[in-house]
Amino acid sequence: MEPHLVGVLTNIGMIAFVALSAYLLLLVGEISFGQQAFFGIGAYAAGIGTAVLDLPLGLALAIGAIAAAIGQLALALPTFRLRGLYFAMASLAFAEMMRIVLELTQFQVERDGELVGPNGAEGFRGIRYIFERGIEPAEFLLLVAALLAATLALLAVLERSRFGRRLRMVGEDELLAALSGIDVFRTKLAMAAAAGALAGLGGGLYAHASTYIEPRLFDVMLGVHSLAYGLIGGLGTALGPLLGVGLDIGLLESTQMFAGYRMIVFGGLVAVLLIWRPRGLLDERLLHRLARIGRR
């Protein structure tokens, strides 16, 4: 496969995780502008895992996902009881705070005569696990694709389950969900943990694909994009955010289509869709129609 295409597909796969994390929160009715924080936490934690602590990649990715899940829970616990846009505002503030914390974080150790580890605003160099072990970019793409496919399969099963109905009930009408015996707060917390873990997993993969990360990579633009992917692609299925990532990174960014105007096109697309199809292209109504046609 052509190296450029491998790079684009790997990028789509990694960013899909953070888009899915924003999607999971949207499913339960919460808007987050801060998923980049958990992508960043996962990236730093997994990077420290392999580069500083010499852990195997799988374990480092798991640590990254768990650290991000804990981070997301720490944000959700005090803010999910708030009404309206407060969680959205808190998520943005938390993400900016986390970015500044990363800029102040120094945790370097000497390995093979070289300092590795987070070095504040200078970033975190030398996350060389996949290069030191001769893992080819195409092989890494396979790893990303396999993890993404497993995640999507899990979400597909979940969405067809009783728990999946519970999520959509909470997302649409908390009062009615509570009348049905659903503990709205705990359901949202469960989704927060899952959303944090997915963003962290994506971040861990990103750190290893890039070998170098720095705090400014995890700024608000990544959070806004993550949110917009679900709103563009659709909230009716987990494939929606993937479609959104594909349209943005696969079409607008990678092909240089509308070069220089990408953000205008992207922003315009979000604005038009929010008016025309507020729940994105693959929304519940379209999927319902397709299911009806399929049953005929």
Added chain:
Amino acid sequence: MLTLAGIAKRFGGIEALTGIDLAVPAGSLLGLIGPNGSGKTTLLNVVSGFTAPDAGEVRIGATEVTGWPPHRIARLGVGRTLQHPRVFSRLTVLDNIRGDSRLSAGEAEALLDRFGLSAQRGRLGDELTIGELRRLDLARAVARDPRLLLLDEPAGGLTPSETSAMADLLSREVLPGRTGILIEHKMDLIAALCPCVVVLDFGRRIAEGAPSEVLRRPEVVEAYFGTEGADA
């Protein structure tokens, strides 16, 4: 079955409920009537956990549930319909019924059949007429087989023939074997279903008794129609 003692609730300067005492014996349906703004829905909100009372005690059976969150009260066996029927508009009618319950698809379909909604099973919640919405709201409330039902104007917005069908549905499918409170402005429905009514006015309990007798009392007439109505 349901006991309220000294329930009080204030919203800012407005006393929504003042010292309400109420007992609904197991297996009976209590009618709760009163003019708009008299505190009927607030009282149901207190029982179902959406509004914590400022004072007083709510007991369901032997369990004191004052201040419990709504989902815990629902899990205790309390079903509730809303004044303005709300369903999950992005879920099918069948999934609205299944919701978070352990009902199988077959059991949910049987329930839909009993509520005359079989033909709508695959439609989304926002594709229903007001009558269908009311029936779905009711079916959703009984899907978890509650022992206590709180019904907030189940015939609101229905035509006379739909109201008659609703009365039939309530007495055939919803009420048997259950305890309940019914809020309703249609007095024919109250008279047909409730052996006893309580009248609220400005958050106070002003009368209790058989519907035919209570509705003739001057204080009840005055609450509904003003002093001229009471004098007439």
